[in-house]
Amino acid sequence: GIQVEQSPPDLILQEGANSTLRCNFSDSVNNLQWFHQNPWGQLINLFYIPSGTKQNGRLSATTVATERYSLLYISSSQTTDSGVYFCAVRTSYDKVIFGPGTSLSVIP
Amino acid sequence: NAGVTQTPKFQVLKTGQSMTLQCAQDMNHNSMYWYRQDPGMGLRLIYYSASEGTTDKGEVPNGYNVSRLNKREFSLRLESAAPSQTSVYFCASSEEGSYGYTFGSGTRLTVV
Numbered sequence: 001g002i003q004v005e006q007s008p009p010d011l012i013l014q015e016g017a018n019s020t021l022r023c024n025f026s027d028s029v030n031n032l033q034w035f036h037q038n039p040w041g042q043l044i045n046l047f048y049i050p051s052g053t054k055q056n057g058r059l060s061a062t063t064v065a066t067e068r069y070s071l072l073y074i075s076s077s078q079t080t081d082s083g084v085y086f087c088a089v090r091t092s093y094d095k096v097i098f099g100p101g102t103s104l105s106v107i108p
Numbered sequence: 109n110a111g112v113t114q115t116p117k118f119q120v121l122k123t124g125q126s127m128t129l130q131c132a133q134d135m136n137h138n139s140m141y142w143y144r145q146d147p148g149m150g151l152r153l154i155y156y157s158a159s160e161g162t163t164d165k166g167e168v169p170n171g172y173n174v175s176r177l178n179k180r181e182f183s184l185r186l187e188s189a190a191p192s193q194t195s196v197y198f199c200a201s202s203e204e205g206s207y208g209y210t211f212g213s214g215t216r217l218t219v220v
Contacts, residue, residue, distance in 0.1 A: 001167070033209055035209075041196065041213070041214055042211075042213065043198065043200075043211040045209055045210070048209075086150060086151065088151075088209070095153060095156060095164075095166060096141065096153065096156075096200075096202075096209065097153065097167070098143070098150045098151040098152070098153075099150060100148070100149065100150040101150045
């Protein structure tokens with residue numbers, strides 16, 4: 001089946017710093033999403049981005065489907081950005097497979 | 109509020125006991141999913157249902173059964189719980205191909 005990898009696995013940032021999270025996938029996908037799981041366990045949609053670039057405030061994402069990767073950019077990080085960031089890909093059979101996540105800690 | 113509702117939020121079972129995790133969504137979504145989340149392993153798909161009346165296995169279906177009784181509800185059953193099934197279980201729903209994949213708040217299950 002399709003494999004989804006994320007890097008880095010862990011990241012510690014000083015508040016105000018910028019970061020880039022990466023998601024690689026092994027096969028063609030119908031779409032890709034980024035999620036944030038906050039420290040209380042709640043999972044929240046960030047982006048639905050099968051291709052191209054989208055921005056939402058301090059966050060933006062780019063997916064290059066032909067090269068099978070996606071990037072999530074976090075600018076001017078805040079402590080509320082802490083948590084785990086997952087990318088998830090949807091296959092042709094409507095399965096949605098998650099990557100292992102990047103654990104982000106933003107310290108004041 | 110519209111969304112995905114899971115019950116119960118917490119449960120402790122003894123090995124060999126059975127239970128059903130309930131999930132309901134009020135967004136008229138066709139697709140529903142059950143995931144388990146274990147430390148360091150992200151979310152793994154147990155079963156999914158692309159539409160009412162259909163279910164399919166995901167990555168880790170062994171030891172589980174599901175029922176999609178109607179468009180709103182998708183339940184997950186553990187017939188004979190094992191300690192390896194200790195995990196946090198998430199239900200989710202989406203409209204196929206759409207933005208917006210909504211998760212429930214999770215069920216923390218411990219099997220002793």
